[in-house]
Amino acid sequence: MPQISLELERKLVTAVERMPAFPKSVQTILEMTRNINCLPKDLVGVIEKDPVMTMKILRVINSAYYGLPNKITSVGQSVVYLGINTIKNLALSFAAVGILPRFNTTGFDIQRYLLHSLTVAAVARLLCEKYARAEADPGDCYIAGLLHDFGKVVFAQFMSGEFMKALAFTVDRGMPLYAAETEAIGADHAYVGALLAKKWQFAEPLVNCIRDHHAAHAEPGAMLDCLRMADAICRKHEFGDSGNPWRDEEAAQLPGRFGGDIEVVSAALGDLEKIVADAQAFAQIGTAK
Amino acid sequence: MKIKMWGVRGSIPSPGPRTVRYGGNTTCIEVRGDDDSLIILDAGTGIFPLAQTLLARLPVMANIFITHTHWDHIQGLPFFVPLFIPGNQVCIHGAYDIVSMQGIEQVMNVQMQYSFFPIREAELRARIEYRTLTVGEPVAIGAAMVTPVLMNHPVTDLGYRIECNGKSMFFTGDHEPWGNIYAPDDPGHGEYQAMIDQRQAELDRAIGPVDVLICDSAYTSAEYPPKIGWGHGTFDHAIAMARRIGAGRLLCTHHEPTRGDDELESVFAEALARNPDPGCEVLLAYEGMEIEL
Numbered sequence: 001m002p003q004i005s006l007e008l009e010r011k012l013v014t015a016v017e018r019m020p021a022f023p024k025s026v027q028t029i030l031e032m033t034r035n036i037n038c039l040p041k042d043l044v045g046v047i048e049k050d051p052v053m054t055m056k057i058l059r060v061i062n063s064a065y066y067g068l069p070n071k072i073t074s075v076g077q078s079v080v081y082l083g084i085n086t087i088k089n090l091a092l093s094f095a096a097v098g099i100l101p102r103f104n105t106t107g108f109d110i111q112r113y114l115l116h117s118l119t120v121a122a123v124a125r126l127l128c129e130k131y132a133r134a135e136a137d138p139g140d141c142y143i144a145g146l147l148h149d150f151g152k153v154v155f156a157q158f159m160s161g162e163f164m165k166a167l168a169f170t171v172d173r174g175m176p177l178y179a180a181e182t183e184a185i186g187a188d189h190a191y192v193g194a195l196l197a198k199k200w201q202f203a204e205p206l207v208n209c210i211r212d213h214h215a216a217h218a219e220p221g222a223m224l225d226c227l228r229m230a231d232a233i234c235r236k237h238e239f240g241d242s243g244n245p246w247r248d249e250e251a252a253q254l255p256g257r258f259g260g261d262i263e264v265v266s267a268a269l270g271d272l273e274k275i276v277a278d279a280q281a282f283a284q285i286g287t288a289k
Numbered sequence: 290m291k292i293k294m295w296g297v298r299g300s301i302p303s304p305g306p307r308t309v310r311y312g313g314n315t316t317c318i319e320v321r322g323d324d325d326s327l328i329i330l331d332a333g334t335g336i337f338p339l340a341q342t343l344l345a346r347l348p349v350m351a352n353i354f355i356t357h358t359h360w361d362h363i364q365g366l367p368f369f370v371p372l373f374i375p376g377n378q379v380c381i382h383g384a385y386d387i388v389s390m391q392g393i394e395q396v397m398n399v400q401m402q403y404s405f406f407p408i409r410e411a412e413l414r415a416r417i418e419y420r421t422l423t424v425g426e427p428v429a430i431g432a433a434m435v436t437p438v439l440m441n442h443p444v445t446d447l448g449y450r451i452e453c454n455g456k457s458m459f460f461t462g463d464h465e466p467w468g469n470i471y472a473p474d475d476p477g478h479g480e481y482q483a484m485i486d487q488r489q490a491e492l493d494r495a496i497g498p499v500d501v502l503i504c505d506s507a508y509t510s511a512e513y514p515p516k517i518g519w520g521h522g523t524f525d526h527a528i529a530m531a532r533r534i535g536a537g538r539l540l541c542t543h544h545e546p547t548r549g550d551d552e553l554e555s556v557f558a559e560a561l562a563r564n565p566d567p568g569c570e571v572l573l574a575y576e577g578m579e580i581e582l
Binding site: 039040041044060061063064065066067068069076077079080081082083084085086089090093139 | 384385387388421422423424425426439441442443444445467470471475477480481484485488491518520
């Protein structure tokens with residue numbers, strides 16, 4: 001059972017609250033909000049592409065003060081509850097923290113990480129729409145994709161020495177990054193991401209998806225299946241880089257609900273070029289590779 | 290339960306001959322429970338004349354519930370004279386501000402900074418307490434129960450449902466019905482509309498049937514389109530809400546500051562003509578209006 005000390009947990013929770021967001025969203029939010037008539041849907045379109053901003057908004061809206069009957073699981077839903085002006089000002093306060101540097105001391109490229117997160121989010125939504133509409137919400141699958149690897153940015157930002165070691169283990173020993181993290185840090189990004197999400201009272205299915213996205217034996221569910229298949233497709237096609245290269249032996253452990261292996265499912269989704277191009281435009285990367 | 294309107298104007302005080310019948314003070318409502326416990330909804334400039342009436346009977350024990358911290362709902366707070374008198378007790382209730390990450394305790398602290406007001410909060414002599422509310426959690430004030438409900442406005446905004454011995458009222462504070470941020474042919478339109486419909490149903494349930502609904506009715510339907518997103522509703526919105534929740538009586542308030550009395554009556558008559566069967570008595574709120582339930 002992975003674990004981190006209570007002291008480290010406290011440190012991470014506090015640190016993440018002060019975490020800067022991604023460059024493109026910070027820049028776009030600052031530009032858009034100079035215009036008093038900026039369209040709410042455009043603002044939402046930017047915020048929901050930034051894992052840090054999305055995470056922070058879900059954190060504040062799910063806090064106890066609002067006593068909401070159901071957990072809020074999307075940026076759009078947050079706008080319905082808090083109003084666009086509040087969301088706009090929250091986004092501005094996140095933007096004021098600064099921007100994540102493209103490379104930190106670990107060499108982990110956050111732009112390629114963002115490209116990975118955005119493509120997984122979009123593909124997970126697509127899978128849900130196509131295969132699991134009756135069982136899961138496509139918007140929830142999008143958020144699960146966007147936030148599933150959140151623990152990695154946390155490691156890269158706040159535990160850079162240990163994370164650098166884990167990244168090196170992955171390359172040198174050919175082991176999955178989550179296993180390397182457990183060895184170098186004592187817990188993997190899925191565990192830490194879920195721990196933070198739970199602490200911030202995110203919806204339980206989202207917390208579970210973040211926790212279980214590498215757990216081949218976790219109880220299957222539509223949202224988790226969409227996330228795991230989307231993650232596999234994006235890693236196999238090298239849409240961005242999650243620091244965890246695709247290994248062919250993973251194919252056998254993928255969920256079976258999509259009626260074929262990863263190649264078949266991927267082909268059935270059609271051309272993913274638009275998803276990748278949109279994500280690239282946001283992540284500010286010229287090439288997917 | 291008794292209700293008295295002390296300020297019915299929206300946005301900015303609007304005194305003068307054109308507003309003499311309905312009044313120019315901004316939002317303030319006095320509510321008395323059956324045990325005479327004092328609940329004040331909002332501290333717009335209408336709280337100043339209310340304060341004068343309270344001084345005859347000291348000590349004052351007041352519970353002020355702030356819907357939101359825009360100026361027209363708090364401007365009278367530093368002029369609430371009972372705050373200056375030792376022996377009085379004033380509890381100020383309100384929302385947690387998600388952007389400033391502060392509770393309602395910031396409301397006077399901010400207003401009474403040196404450059405803006407000559408007296409510091411620390412110099413007030415009454416016993417002052419702040420209670421940051423949790424949405425949906427009722428607060429007992431004497432015989433009455435006050436339940437905060439999250440509304441829709443460009444800042445965190447609470448409406449208040451007050452119940453006392455089987456009688457009830459709801460004040461929306463400022464409120465605009467939700468609109469879809471996507472155009473009908475945008476991909477997100479349907480999903481967003483479903484969220485709005487769910488939210489509207491939740492709000493209607495939280496308000497529930499009441500004897501009196503006091504509702505933001507700032508605009509006419511014709512004035513509304515360029516003001517979408519400003520956080521206020523129309524007479525027609527208010528009538529629709531009253532009908533949905535099953536209100537016994539509807540008081541339209543937050544009158545547009547540029548609207549004189551004659552014009553207010555004229556646009557109100559037009560709204561009633563458009564809604565010939567509103568399902569309840571519909572009235573224009575005016576300063577000094579009293580209702581006993």
